[in-house]
Amino acid sequence: MTKAWMVYCGDEWVTLIHADTRGKAIANARQWIDNSADFIEFRATRFPEMDDRKFTYQDCKDAGFEYDRDDDGKPYFWNDCSCDICEGEYKNDV
């Protein structure tokens, strides 16, 4: 089983990552941050509704994930996960 995690980067943003462990989930998310941000605290919490499921906007929303919205009220959707499940998924599209 591939576990799904919500990884929080400080208070700035949260991203969804599949990983076997909390540490791997954080390491995966951290690669998207430049090295000058080493001081930022990462936290990861489980998102069991999305275990073994590709992160898509609708599925994540239905599972209770809250997306940030831009000025037009359009939700930001992105998939930073590069696991086997998500790989190849069309990224950054709603």
Ligand SMILES: [Zn+2]
């Ligand atoms: Zn994934």
